[in-house]
Amino acid sequence: MCPEWPLVAPGPEPADADAVAVVDQERVVAASGRALAEGVRPGLRRREAEARCPGLEVRRRDEAEEVRAFEPVLEVLEGLGAPVATRAPGWAALPTRGPARYFGGERALVDKVVAALDGLGVATGRWRVGVGDGELVATEAARQGAIVARGRGAAFLAPLGIDLVGRTELVGVLRRLGIDTLGAFAALGEAEVGARFGADGALAHRLASGLGDEPSRPRPTRADLSVRTELDPPAADVEAVAFVARGLAVALAARLSEAGLVCTRLRVEVVSTTGEQIARRWSGDGGVDPAVVAERLRWQLEAWTTVRGRCGGAGQDVGEVTPWSGVESVALVPEEVEADLGRQLDLWSRPRAGEGQVARAVARVQGMLGHSSVARAVLVGGRGPGERVRLVAFGDPYPGVGATRPETARTGGPAPATCREGPDRPRRGARGSRRGAGVPRRETRTASDAPWPGRLPPPNPAVVPSAPPPVELLDPGGARVLVDARGEVSAVPAALLFEDGGERRVTRWAGPWPVDERWWEGAPRRRRRARIQVLTAEGGAYLLAVERGRWVLEGTYD
Amino acid sequence: MFDHPGRSPFARPELPEPLALLAGRSRPVSTLAGEDLLPVLPPFAELLGHPGVRRGSTVVVAGTDVPGGTSLLLALLAGPSREGAWCALVGASDLGLAAAAELGVVLSRLLLVPDPGPRPAQVAGALLDGCDLVCVRTPTALGAPDVRRLAARARERRTVLVVVTGRLPLPAARRGARSGWPDAPDVRLEVTAGRFSGPGQGDGRVTAHLVEVTAARRRGAPGELRRWLWLPGPDGGVALAGAGVPPSEAGTAADRLARAR
Numbered sequence: 001m002c003p004e005w006p007l008v009a010p011g012p013e014p015a016d017a018d019a020v021a022v023v024d025q026e027r028v029v030a031a032s033g034r035a036l037a038e039g040v041r042p043g044l045r046r047r048e049a050e051a052r053c054p055g056l057e058v059r060r061r062d063e064a065e066e067v068r069a070f071e072p073v074l075e076v077l078e079g080l081g082a083p084v085a086t087r088a089p090g091w092a093a094l095p096t097r098g099p100a101r102y103f104g105g106e107r108a109l110v111d112k113v114v115a116a117l118d119g120l121g122v123a124t125g126r127w128r129v130g131v132g133d134g135e136l137v138a139t140e141a142a143r144q145g146a147i148v149a150r151g152r153g154a155a156f157l158a159p160l161g162i163d164l165v166g167r168t169e170l171v172g173v174l175r176r177l178g179i180d181t182l183g184a185f186a187a188l189g190e191a192e193v194g195a196r197f198g199a200d201g202a203l204a205h206r207l208a209s210g211l212g213d214e215p216s217r218p219r220p221t222r223a224d225l226s227v228r229t230e231l232d233p234p235a236a237d238v239e240a241v242a243f244v245a246r247g248l249a250v251a252l253a254a255r256l257s258e259a260g261l262v263c264t265r266l267r268v269e270v271v272s273t274t275g276e277q278i279a280r281r282w283s284g285d286g287g288v289d290p291a292v293v294a295e296r297l298r299w300q301l302e303a304w305t306t307v308r309g310r311c312g313g314a315g316q317d318v319g320e321v322t323p324w325s326g327v328e329s330v331a332l333v334p335e336e337v338e339a340d341l342g343r344q345l346d347l348w349s350r351p352r353a354g355e356g357q358v359a360r361a362v363a364r365v366q367g368m369l370g371h372s373s374v375a376r377a378v379l380v381g382g383r384g385p386g387e388r389v390r391l392v393a394f395g396d397p398y399p400g401v402g403a404t405r406p407e408t409a410r411t412g413g414p415a416p417a418t419c420r421e422g423p424d425r426p427r428r429g430a431r432g433s434r435r436g437a438g439v440p441r442r443e444t445r446t447a448s449d450a451p452w453p454g455r456l457p458p459p460n461p462a463v464v465p466s467a468p469p470p471v472e473l474l475d476p477g478g479a480r481v482l483v484d485a486r487g488e489v490s491a492v493p494a495a496l497l498f499e500d501g502g503e504r505r506v507t508r509w510a511g512p513w514p515v516d517e518r519w520w521e522g523a524p525r526r527r528r529r530a531r532i533q534v535l536t537a538e539g540g541a542y543l544l545a546v547e548r549g550r551w552v553l554e555g556t557y558d
Numbered sequence: 559m560f561d562h563p564g565r566s567p568f569a570r571p572e573l574p575e576p577l578a579l580l581a582g583r584s585r586p587v588s589t590l591a592g593e594d595l596l597p598v599l600p601p602f603a604e605l606l607g608h609p610g611v612r613r614g615s616t617v618v619v620a621g622t623d624v625p626g627g628t629s630l631l632l633a634l635l636a637g638p639s640r641e642g643a644w645c646a647l648v649g650a651s652d653l654g655l656a657a658a659a660e661l662g663v664v665l666s667r668l669l670l671v672p673d674p675g676p677r678p679a680q681v682a683g684a685l686l687d688g689c690d691l692v693c694v695r696t697p698t699a700l701g702a703p704d705v706r707r708l709a710a711r712a713r714e715r716r717t718v719l720v721v722v723t724g725r726l727p728l729p730a731a732r733r734g735a736r737s738g739w740p741d742a743p744d745v746r747l748e749v750t751a752g753r754f755s756g757p758g759q760g761d762g763r764v765t766a767h768l769v770e771v772t773a774a775r776r777r778g779a780p781g782e783l784r785r786w787l788w789l790p791g792p793d794g795g796v797a798l799a800g801a802g803v804p805p806s807e808a809g810t811a812a813d814r815l816a817r818a819r
Contacts, residue, residue, distance in 0.1 A: 220704065358644050358669070361688025365681050367672060373673065377655040377665045389655040391670065398666055459790050460656040462628035466672075493757070510757035510764070533757055533764050540625050541754045541764055555654055557754065557764060558628040 001128050001142045005090025006061055008123040009069040019053050024061035031187045031246040064299045066090065071124065071303035074280070076116050085281040089146045091139060096131055106131045106147050132156065140164065153210025158183025168237040170197060182208040212398065225259070226333040227252045234273045234326035240297035241270070241327045246395065247371060249294035252332050254367040258358065263334040268297055273326045274312060278304060281335065293332070298374070362394045371395065383452050383515055384531075384545070385555050386468075454515040456531065460553025461543050468552035472497035473534070483530040483546055487514040496534055496542065498553075504536035512546070574703050596690060596718055598637035599662070601798045605773040606745055611638070613716040615744035620723050626655070626749035626769040629661065629789045631693065631722060633749070633796045636662030638691050638718075643667065646685040648674050649696035661796060679704035682761045686717045693720040746774040750784070766792045768799055
């Protein structure tokens with residue numbers, strides 16, 4: 001493993017003398033030598049870290065690059081002849097029994113691994129390798145560069161801090177109970193821990209006891225739960241493969257939840273058009289989220305394509321590597337599963353629906369209706385109420401979370417702005433009636449709200465048909481109201497006629513507000529429209545738009 | 559509870575005066591129930607009779623011929639959404655999402671299923687498992703058994719179910735979609751009167767919408783409660799309007815100006 005991987009992988013690799021920290025969601029995930037010496041620790045808030053170490057260079061985490069850079073490392077490890085599993089970039093595990101015998105002992109194997117990794121030229125000297133029973137013991141052994149003999153895991157872990165089991169809430173409770181070391185936790189009875197902290201607590205207890213996760217594992221899948229897709233024609237584009245993998249992940253999640261199982265080890269198989277099979281294993285003791293794996297597969301594929309492209313072209317001494325041509329099939333194979341024990345909810349208050357719970361519910365709906373059936377809206381620039389919204393399928397990256405929050409954009413209620421003073425429109429003669437409450441004020445510009453001259457000020461209509469239906473706006477004589485090139489109506493609107501024949505008397509109206517879009521692009525793409533608001537005798541309020549002499553109903557204030 | 563009234567320390571006549579004052583002021587508090595509420599915007603607290611909408615309950619937003627039902631729904635969602643709850647809307651392809659954001663709904667926590675396919679009840683059921691609040695708003699009315707099943711599931715999963723019934727705005731209204739509500743919901747909200755302010759004869763613009771909301775609760779205060787609400791007000795916010803002023807009489811500044819002309 002390489003604890004500094006987030007620091008090393010994307011980067012220029014920092015020297016020990018540099019103070020660099022990598023930050024993800026305002027928390028430090030890795031820090032360089034000098035930063036560590038100054039007290040910057042993983043898990044620290046960014047501000048706190050900056051306070052402890054003035055002049056700290058803060059880098060944003062680039063997980064995609066981490067996975068991509070880790071790919072060659074996994075390939076080197078696979079060269080040792082054992083199945084390699086990873087749970088995060090910078091961390092890999094392989095069973096030692098076979099290779100250790102082959103290379104002549106565990107010490108020799110460790111030396112071999114270190115030599116192989118240092119030969120890569122990435123993160124040289126930063127690799128930590130250790131041997132131990134189970135993933136927790138092995139991880140700690142690697143941190144200390146130790147080889148823990150079989151069955152000695154519990155004694156090795158006993159003096160270490162309780163926070164190594166990872167579960168923040170559980171650790172908090174145990175600390176308050178006066179249990180600070182893994183040894184003290186392991187000394188508790190397994191049945192009592194299970195009764196008090198549930199299945200997850202029992203698993204943590206087993207880990208702390210140095211037992212690895214054996215009692216729950218390995219349980220090879222009985223039924224074939226794997227999902228597989230053939231791509232015809234083969235896809236050379238990484239994005240296309242990633243899209244397919246995401247669909248597979250949703251299908252797999254549905255299958256697993258149907259069977260009441262979680263997947264603790266997942267194999268991703270990709271077969272290229274040349275018949276080459278690439279497989280990668282992902283593990284996690286709480287269960288692997290197939291959606292996360294599918295997302296990471298994209299980055300892995302990018303790494304594979306670049307490696308193949310480079311080797312194929314330059315003919316380096318990496319062996320007989322075929323050039324990248326395309327992907328023929330993708331499969332997700334759950335290698336180990338266990339029963340989904342779920343989570344015990346609080347007695348009184350249900351915790352807020354977490355992202356995971358929401359994601360599971362959404363996955364089921366997506367399984368019924370397709371990936372793009374569940375969406376979230378993003379406000380984008382635009383003038384009409386329908387143009388201002390873009391839908392993003394749930395599971396696809398949602399832009400701007402954290403950067404521009406709708407709630408912060410809305411609080412305080414900025415003065416309503418109108419487009420009347422925009423450059424698109426010369427002001428009409430000032431009328432006395434405009435001096436009332438409705439006097440347009442110029443919008444103050446904020447980062448999240450770029451100016452769109454001609455945009456409708458709030459409130460926006462609450463009902464916006466996806467395909468605006470045609471309507472007729474008539475003057476008292478029954479002729480269609482038109483808007484001329486100067487933005488004036490041909491007559492006062494008197495009646496609104498709907499598609500189905502319903503007629504409403506117009507009592508009050510406002511506008512028209514002309515918009516001239518893309519005038520610089522010429523005839524086919526240029527759009528000249530005018531919008532008008534009408535209030536009818538029945539109490540309804542509508543937003544109409546006219547283009548080329550035809551009126552449509554753009555929105556209903558409902 | 560106290561079988562011996564003579565010995566009870568709570569018998570009022572014996573209380574010294576300050577304590578009696580306190581006793582008169584005190585109200586039953588229910589912390590447990592308080593934890594079980596999804597917070598709503600202040601105007602809704604008055605309509606619902608609680609500072610929030612109870613988890614597991616069913617709310618009906620009934621469409622009428624008076625416009626405002628959709629904004630009412632969005633404003634109802636805004637409170638929980640602002641406080642971090644996940645909301646889902648089933649069947650809302652014609653929803654004005656810019657308006658939703660303006661009323662305070664956090665779009666990043668609003669799941670939309672614009673086209674729920676032939677079985678909207680099944681989709682809503684799945685979402686009830688994961689979200690804090692699920693709203694069903696389908697042009698094709700849900701059958702009574704579907705609604706009953708969803709309400710039961712919402713109660714079990716401690717999720718709020720919001721059902722939009724009755725008249726839907728164009729074009730669904732044309733299909734005559736009117737779904738009855740078989741059982742009494744916990745709360746029924748309805749827009750019974752309303753008035754837009756802003757536009758005159760070619761000038762102004764829609765700036766505010768004042769509506770009268772009628773709430774009928776199954777528990778608590780019986781009968782109907784009527785309140786005037788800005789949905790939204792001239793400042794863009796959702797708020798209770800001044801005590802019982804029918805807007806047609808009072809009017810806003812812009813309207814007065816328009817009339818004076």
